[in-house]
Amino acid sequence: MVRFENVGMRYGAGPEVLRDIGMELAAGSFHFLTGPSGAGKTSLLKLMYLAERPSRGLISLFGRDIATTPRRELPALRRKIGVVFQDFRLIDHLSAFDNVALPLRVAGLAEEQIREHVSELLRWVGLAEKLNARPATLSGGQQQRVAIARAVIGRPSLLLADEPTGNVDDEMALRLLRLFEEMNKLGTTLVIATHNEGLVTRFGHARLHLENGELTQERLRAQHAG
Amino acid sequence: MLRRRLDIPLNRDSSVRFLPWIIALMVYLAGLALAGTLVLQGTLQRWDASLSGTLTVQLPPPGDGKPDALAAALALLRPVRGVTSAEPLSPEATRRLVEPWLGTALTAAELALPQLIDLRIDPAAPPDLAALQARLAAAVPGAVLDDHRLWLDRLAGLVLSIEATALAIVLLIGGAAVLTVVFTTRAGLAVHHAVVEVLHLIGARDGYIAGQFQRQALDLALRGGIIGLALTLLTLLAIGRVSAATALFGEHVRLLPSLALRPWHWLALALLPFAAALIAMLTARVTVLRALKRMP
Numbered sequence: 001m002v003r004f005e006n007v008g009m010r011y012g013a014g015p016e017v018l019r020d021i022g023m024e025l026a027a028g029s030f031h032f033l034t035g036p037s038g039a040g041k042t043s044l045l046k047l048m049y050l051a052e053r054p055s056r057g058l059i060s061l062f063g064r065d066i067a068t069t070p071r072r073e074l075p076a077l078r079r080k081i082g083v084v085f086q087d088f089r090l091i092d093h094l095s096a097f098d099n100v101a102l103p104l105r106v107a108g109l110a111e112e113q114i115r116e117h118v119s120e121l122l123r124w125v126g127l128a129e130k131l132n133a134r135p136a137t138l139s140g141g142q143q144q145r146v147a148i149a150r151a152v153i154g155r156p157s158l159l160l161a162d163e164p165t166g167n168v169d170d171e172m173a174l175r176l177l178r179l180f181e182e183m184n185k186l187g188t189t190l191v192i193a194t195h196n197e198g199l200v201t202r203f204g205h206a207r208l209h210l211e212n213g214e215l216t217q218e219r220l221r222a223q224h225a226g
Numbered sequence: 227m228l229r230r231r232l233d234i235p236l237n238r239d240s241s242v243r244f245l246p247w248i249i250a251l252m253v254y255l256a257g258l259a260l261a262g263t264l265v266l267q268g269t270l271q272r273w274d275a276s277l278s279g280t281l282t283v284q285l286p287p288p289g290d291g292k293p294d295a296l297a298a299a300l301a302l303l304r305p306v307r308g309v310t311s312a313e314p315l316s317p318e319a320t321r322r323l324v325e326p327w328l329g330t331a332l333t334a335a336e337l338a339l340p341q342l343i344d345l346r347i348d349p350a351a352p353p354d355l356a357a358l359q360a361r362l363a364a365a366v367p368g369a370v371l372d373d374h375r376l377w378l379d380r381l382a383g384l385v386l387s388i389e390a391t392a393l394a395i396v397l398l399i400g401g402a403a404v405l406t407v408v409f410t411t412r413a414g415l416a417v418h419h420a421v422v423e424v425l426h427l428i429g430a431r432d433g434y435i436a437g438q439f440q441r442q443a444l445d446l447a448l449r450g451g452i453i454g455l456a457l458t459l460l461t462l463l464a465i466g467r468v469s470a471a472t473a474l475f476g477e478h479v480r481l482l483p484s485l486a487l488r489p490w491h492w493l494a495l496a497l498l499p500f501a502a503a504l505i506a507m508l509t510a511r512v513t514v515l516r517a518l519k520r521m522p
Contacts, residue, residue: 049427050427050522051423051427051522052522053522071519072431075429075430075431075432076429077429078426078427078428078429079428079429081429083427083428089420089423089424091233091421091424092235093235093238094233098233102233102424102425102428103428103429105233106425106428106429106430106431106434107429150428154428154429
């Protein structure tokens with residue numbers, strides 16, 4: 001599903017923020033990505049959701065070498081990846097409904113199907129009353145749930161989440177993790193970057209641990225567990 | 227005009243607020259240049275058609291000791307092969323020709339007006355005009371044969387240079403319109419970079435994102451184009467009225483050319499807003515596609 005070989009990454013001419021990353025995530029696996037702030041968690045996720053290119057090494061997603069995949073085929077690959085951004089990245093002028101509907105519209109789904117799926121999912125994350133609300137009128141937790149709904153609406157094969165429970169209470173955090181687990185049971189591969197050790201311990205999934213841009217010994221445990 | 231949902235809030239940008247007016251001005255100027263060119267072309271064609279096969283023989287004014295000049299000239303011209311008719315203009319008709327400029331106060335007797343002969347020739351088998359001029363000058367000293375060709379050729383040269391200038395103006399206007407749309411689109415891309423990036427990352431094809439910009443450009447340019455066309459038509463109408471007011475001898479002589487455009491001329495003018503909208507749309511699309519290629 002996801003394979004990294006000796007991957008390094010730097011922003012512009014700056015120093016490498018990721019070094020010698022090597023990992024292989026099996027299809028249907030569930031990983032927590034942990035590490036202190038600045039360790040490179042977000043950068044690693046960016047490589048996985050194709051927002052950045054590595055400065056060296058090989059990245060393979062869904063069996064495709066990203067470096068040799070034609071540009072016109074990348075949107076289809078991206079549609080297989082759901083992303084919960086750390087800063088949500090909701091579109092301000094669109095309602096909660098339209099934000100969540102965006103991946104389906106981009107994929108060309110019929111409006112009737114979109115209406116049905118989006119309403120159902122927003123109901124599930126407790127935002128049935130907020131369909132027409134603009135992001136600016138929602139609380140941080142509500143915005144985060146909209147962002148998660150947008151990431152999962154397209155039933156992605158790979159779901160990447162950057163601190164998805166950072167702005168919600170414990171009960172909602174558990175509920176969201178259960179949603180992720182449900183998706184995982186249906187075959188979605190998950191990588192959840194988090195600082196919440198409690199959740200990592202409680203759910204007991206494999207862990208990828210970054211320190212100073214490098215995967216530490218934890219990766220071995222992660223691979224064994226994955 | 228084209229109300230469709232935009233994922234990118236381009237319609238709220240201040241940079242696009244002036245685009246319809248800029249396009250309106252450009253379509254207006256292009257419309258006037260095009261209409262001017264078409265009018266001049268039509269005028270030249272009309273003059274060419276009305277003057278082909280027609281010549282004027284100008285004889286010295288009578289009363290200077292050569293009373294038989296007219297009779298001598300007619301006797302020489304009429305038998306010439308290729309000449310279909312040679313009719314002298316009456317002094318009254320000659321006086322009417324100069325009346326718009328000299329008024330009616332002067333009588334024909336007071337003016338030393340030349341005698342004119344309206345000469346018609348067979349365009350299919352015209353006589354040798356150079357030889358005819360030589361024979362005429364020998365028979366009637368001071369006689370001139372005017373085939374209008376020199377005047378028409380100069381006029382055609384003038385029309386051609388005006389047309390070239392108008393074409394250059396239209397091309398410059400088109401270039402300015404393209405640059406304006408490029409600037410506006412780039413400004414939109416910069417302002418909405420975050421939204422464009424989200425769309426890109428959730429799997430939107432470049433064409434989907436470009437479509438948002440191109441629809442916006444099409445909409446604004448079409449609005450501006452229609453305003454510009456309306457202004458062009460109003461201006462042409464006003465010029466047409468002024469032109470009609472300068473008509474002399476009924477409709478025969480005008481100081482300003484007639485604005486009688488043919489149906490296809492009007493069609494060409496009506497297509498200007500759509501051409502502007504198409505150019506704006508394609509420019510926006512190409513600009514966005516080129517910018518997106520720089521994204522991972």
